[in-house]
Amino acid sequence: MSSTAKDISKVSRRRAFSKTDRTTLSAFVGIPLFFHLLLVWIPAVLTILLSFTYWSGISISRIKWAGLANYKNIFFDTPAFWEAVKNNIVWLGWFGLIATPIGILLAYQVDRQIRGHKFYETAYYLPVVLSLAVTGIIWDFLLRPDGFINGLMGRDIDNAFSFFGNYDINIYVILTIASWRHIGYIMLLYLAGLKSVDLALREASSLDGATEWQTFKKVIFPSMKPVNIIVIVITIIESLRAFDIVYIIYGSRGGLPILGTLVFSNIAGEGASMKGAAYAVILFVLSIGPIIAYLRATFKSDVQ
Amino acid sequence: MSDTEKGISRRSVLKGTAVGGIGLAAGGSLLAGCGDKATGALAYGARSVDAGPTAQNEALIAAYTAKTKNEVKYNATESNAFQNNLSQYLQGTPDDTFEWMAGYRMQFFAEQGLLADLTGVWDAVGDQYSESYKIASTGLDGKQYFVPKSWYPWGLHFRKSMFADLGLNADNVTNWDEYLKMLDGMKKKGLVGFAAGDKGGWEAMGTFDILNARINGYQFHVDLLAGREKWTDAKVTEVFTYWSQLIPYMNPNVLDLEWDGAMQLLLQRKAGSMLMGSWFGGNFKEQSEADYADLSIIPFPEINPEHGRDTIDAPIDGWCVAANGTNNDGGADFLKFAGDMEGVNATLAATDKDGKLIPMTSANSGQDTASYDPFQKEQLAVMAEAKYITQFLDRDTRPDFAGPVVGPAIQSWFKNPKDVAKIQETLQSQWEALPPLA
Numbered sequence: 017m018s019s020t021a022k023d024i025s026k027v028s029r030r031r032a033f034s035k036t037d038r039t040t041l042s043a044f045v046g047i048p049l050f051f052h053l054l055l056v057w058i059p060a061v062l063t064i065l066l067s068f069t070y071w072s073g074i075s076i077s078r079i080k081w082a083g084l085a086n087y088k089n090i091f092f093d094t095p096a097f098w099e100a101v102k103n104n105i106v107w108l109g110w111f112g113l114i115a116t117p118i119g120i121l122l123a124y125q126v127d128r129q130i131r132g133h134k135f136y137e138t139a140y141y142l143p144v145v146l147s148l149a150v151t152g153i154i155w156d157f158l159l160r161p162d163g164f165i166n167g168l169m170g171r172d173i174d175n176a177f178s179f180f181g182n183y184d185i186n187i188y189v190i191l192t193i194a195s196w197r198h199i200g201y202i203m204l205l206y207l208a209g210l211k212s213v214d215l216a217l218r219e220a221s222s223l224d225g226a227t228e229w230q231t232f233k234k235v236i237f238p239s240m241k242p243v244n245i246i247v248i249v250i251t252i253i254e255s256l257r258a259f260d261i262v263y264i265i266y267g268s269r270g271g272l273p274i275l276g277t278l279v280f281s282n283i284a285g286e287g288a289s290m291k292g293a294a295y296a297v298i299l300f301v302l303s304i305g306p307i308i309a310y311l312r313a314t315f316k317s318d319v320q
Numbered sequence: 321m322s323d324t325e326k327g328i329s330r331r332s333v334l335k336g337t338a339v340g341g342i343g344l345a346a347g348g349s350l351l352a353g354c355g356d357k358a359t360g361a362l363a364y365g366a367r368s369v370d371a372g373p374t375a376q377n378e379a380l381i382a383a384y385t386a387k388t389k390n391e392v393k394y395n396a397t398e399s400n401a402f403q404n405n406l407s408q409y410l411q412g413t414p415d416d417t418f419e420w421m422a423g424y425r426m427q428f429f430a431e432q433g434l435l436a437d438l439t440g441v442w443d444a445v446g447d448q449y450s451e452s453y454k455i456a457s458t459g460l461d462g463k464q465y466f467v468p469k470s471w472y473p474w475g476l477h478f479r480k481s482m483f484a485d486l487g488l489n490a491d492n493v494t495n496w497d498e499y500l501k502m503l504d505g506m507k508k509k510g511l512v513g514f515a516a517g518d519k520g521g522w523e524a525m526g527t528f529d530i531l532n533a534r535i536n537g538y539q540f541h542v543d544l545l546a547g548r549e550k551w552t553d554a555k556v557t558e559v560f561t562y563w564s565q566l567i568p569y570m571n572p573n574v575l576d577l578e579w580d581g582a583m584q585l586l587l588q589r590k591a592g593s594m595l596m597g598s599w600f601g602g603n604f605k606e607q608s609e610a611d612y613a614d615l616s617i618i619p620f621p622e623i624n625p626e627h628g629r630d631t632i633d634a635p636i637d638g639w640c641v642a643a644n645g646t647n648n649d650g651g652a653d654f655l656k657f658a659g660d661m662e663g664v665n666a667t668l669a670a671t672d673k674d675g676k677l678i679p680m681t682s683a684n685s686g687q688d689t690a691s692y693d694p695f696q697k698e699q700l701a702v703m704a705e706a707k708y709i710t711q712f713l714d715r716d717t718r719p720d721f722a723g724p725v726v727g728p729a730i731q732s733w734f735k736n737p738k739d740v741a742k743i744q745e746t747l748q749s750q751w752e753a754l755p756p757l758a
Contacts, residue, residue, distance in 0.1 A: 070755035072720070073407045074432040082755065089753040095746055096728055161576045162584065173581060174512055174571050174590040181519065181576030183735050268404065269521025270728030285404040286425060286719035289755060 060300070067293035073283070086294035097295075100273040104302075106187055107194075107274070108255035115195040116251045119202025124232060126203065127210040137207070140200040148197065152264030155193045180265055186272055194261055198254060202247055209243030210236070245314055249307055256303045275299045359390060362650035365409075365418030365642075366396040372602045372678045376670040383666035384657045390650060410434040414642035416651035419469075422456040422636035423711040426466045428719060429640070430459035436641040436648045438464045438655060445659040448684050452709065456636050467639050467659040468683035469667075472598040474526050474633035474712070475617040475702045482589055483616075490618050494629075496534075496562070499621040503569040506592040513569030515591035517577030518734055521727035524574075525713035526633055527566075527595055528730060531559045533631035534623040538708040541631065545717040551747035560733065560740045562623065567737060574734050587611065595620060597635065597712075598699050601679055606672065612679075617698050619705055632706035635715055636683060661686035718754060725750045 033041075067086055071079045090097045122140055126133045143151060158164045161176035171177055179189045213236055221231045237244070259276030266272055268281040279299060283292025366377055374396060381392045395415055397405075409418075410429060420426060429435050438457075442464045446454060449468065457466035476493075483490055486505065493499050503513030518524040532541045536555045543549040544556070571577065571585060583600050585591035587607060598617055605612035619629045639658060641651035657663045664684045672678055681687070681696050689700055714722035725747065733743050 072432070074411060074429075074434065078432075080755070085753070085755070089750075093746070093749040093753045095732075095742075161573055161581060172590065173577070173584050173588065176573055176576065178573045178576050181573050183575070267400065267520055269723055270731040271519065271521065273728070281724050282720075285723065286406060286428060287721070287723040288407055289720045291720075291724075 063293050063296050064300075066290050067297045069290050069293075071290050073288040082290065086289075086291045087298075089291060090294055090298070096270075096273045096278060100275050100278050103187055103272060103274045104256060104258070107191060107258055108252065110188075110191045110195070111198060111251045111255045115191075115198045116202050116247060118195075119199040120206050120247070122199065123203040123206035123210055124236070127207055137203075140203050142200070143197040144200040144204060146197070148194075148260035149264050151193060151197050152261040155196075155261075156265050159189065180271075190261060190265070190272060194254075194258065198251075202250070205247060205250070206240075206243060209240045213239055241314075245310070248310065252306055253303060256299060275302070359388070359650040359653040360647055361391040361393065362417065362647045362654055363393040363395060363415035363645070364654070365402075365415030366394065367399050367402045367419040369396045369398050370602075371672060372606070375672055376667045376678055376680065379670035380658055380663055380667045383663065384654055387657065387662075388653070390653070392654065410642055410644060412644070414645050416645035416647045417639050417641050417654050420466065420638065420640045421711070421715055422453075422466050422468060422638060423715050424717065425715050425719065426457070426640060427459050430461070430463075430465040434643050435459070435465040436643045436645075436652065438467060438641060438652060441467055441652050441656045441659060444656050448659070448661060448686050450685055453636065453683050456711075457638070465640055467655040468636045469638040469658070470680050470682055471634050471636045471703075472681060473617070473699050473702045473706075474530065474595065474597045475619050475699075476593050476595055476621075477586065477598070477600075477615060477617050478593045479586065479589065479614045480616045481614050482592060486592070490616065493618065493621055495622045500565065503566070503592070507569055512571045512585055512591035513593060514566050515582040515585040515594040516566075516570045516574045517579055517582035518574050518731055519576060519581070520578040521723070521731060522714055523579045523582065523596075524730045524734070525722070525726065526597070527563065528559065528726075529633050529710060529713050530595065530620045530631075531562050531623070532556070533708075533710070534620060534627060534629070535559055535562060537624070537627040538631040538710070541710065542716070545713065547751055551751060552744045556744055557740055560737070560743075563733075564737050575731060597633070598681075598695070601695055605676070605679060609676070612695065615695050617695070617702055619702050629705055630707040632703065632709060633712050634703055634706070634709050635711045638683065659684070718757075721751060721754060 066079075068082055068084070069079050070082045070085070122136065126137050130136075146154070156163070159179040160166075161178070162173045165179075166173075166176040169177060180186050217235050217239060218231060221235045226234065257276060258274055259280065262272050262274055262277050263280065266277070268277060268284065271277070275295060275298070279292050279295040281287070281292075282289055282295060364377070364381060366373065368374065377394065377396075381394060384390065385392055393415075402409075406429070411434065420429075426435070442454065442457070445467075453468045454464065457464045457468060459465045478490065486509065488502060488505070493502055506513040516524065516527070529541065532544065532555075535558050540549055540555060544551065544553075549555075571582075571591065577585075579596065579600070580603070582591070582594055583596070583603060586594045587604065601612060601615055604615050619632065622629050639655050641648055641655060645651055658667070661684055664682050664687060668677070668680060668682065668687065670678050679693060679696060681692070681699060689697070692700060710716055713726060717726070729743050729747050733739065
């Protein structure tokens, strides 16, 4: 955007604002801002403060300063934390290297209108309509020891194939389930982006003799930068905030530790302690760090 | 159940309960308004959405409303969700009376001022309960905050018909060697000997409790849970050593199954025995009357002759009144009815959808044990043999330790049973890292 355009818009805006406009605008900005602060930022700041305290969540007068004790506890005395970090990293790796690329590939194929693309589009998009909790319930019915798949394999509950209880494979079982939904989600996002790519670009590249892969890599992909950023950010966020499926399948105790369930199991119920708040802060820092870094890098290159 | 009194009271003393306060004649001012005077409509919070308990509650509430003309609003929540939200629930706008558990879990909330004093209810119906129940209903300040409904023992459950088929006699399974021999026989017949599930993270706590009590005794067990003994103690290692002897006889998918999965193994005759609380008998009865009649319980076998079979996990369920409720008097009035034999009879008269009575072992001494069905009589016998009563691991230690720490630790032991030393160290270090109690 050139600087003159900016100046013009500034000037015209100043001129056009009547008193009513200003009231309307401040209401439109102010009310959401108020709720945003009230429901997002104030709780976030309170959570950060509480993570430095001992508190069972009951009666404010009982809050006691704990300094870094909760963090010390997590980093040095809680092996579940490091297991959870490992699982979240595996999750991120799987989404970033497998699920998201598959989603992009599908979007590209559907956009090329390969045979049966309408079917693929619907089939892959269908899971996205379901919440992750429902996804978890469906797959639990399928894969549990007395579930559908074990029934098909003719296995009874006493010799059922272990999908959720075998710790060599269960993270991948969960990731497959999560991908079932994630792939469709990414496909849809990417498809929307691809629809907006100028057809002339494609024609030009094919006239120049580029292969399908070269067209995608050199022409389509770079022209989709805004969508790519969204896809990357969503992949990171989805991997770190993962909670629903694991909670539905394993409950809040143990099972497959990931950061999301650790926050929950330490802050919900009778066992509530501000260790849960500390987990939440760690998760917050982990999620916001890469996102800010990425966005900054992107905007910088935009400005240049 | 005079034997049980000793158990609970000793435990309570050890926990620092001011037992001396129990005998205090309570003022009962809270209940001054009760009696014939109407206390008004109230809300009831149920901790279950299952058919059996719901039918019981409905029968109890109907009887109460018929007697007092007080309307009762019934709110039921699935038990895990209820437990997870309890702190917020009690600090918000809770139902006037709600279902909860005795012991540590009640005391914790009473300490925070979230439960209403029920000494008045105890003045009215207290003589219908043995002292042990009063102690289990008493907060650290010596006042009662809980009215017990029912109890159930944890023991080895099996099917009589299976034992008959296998040529086994339950009376001959009194010690560890005999038990292992029996498990071995079952294994050779292609059966799971010891049905186990721990996906929920709490089920196996019952096995830890009983092994620790059998090997190291009641005293060590309660001291360990109270933090006066160390989890790194060789005695705890011993518990896991014995436990690992059971692994070959367990179903291989322990971490895949929750309690109901383990129960299915027993129900489908794929497993010979299961350690569990007898409450699941209701599920057998729902299945069929024949399955229920086939169900039997014996105490967990002796391991260390010094301790015999003197300890048992026997949790007590019941009700509290939420201090933040709108009608504390109404809640207390309801519990006075529910705790009285009149209310107990109404509960016992409840029937399931097939018109069959729902089995319950009431805490009220007025329930005639002669009216018990055979399975309930066995439960009573198992209970009577024990000298010391514990509630359950997650009812006997700090809530921020049991759920978030012990549960996952036992699960990780199932993942890698050789890791005992590391697991013990983690348990101890996490105990030490707990915040000081207020």
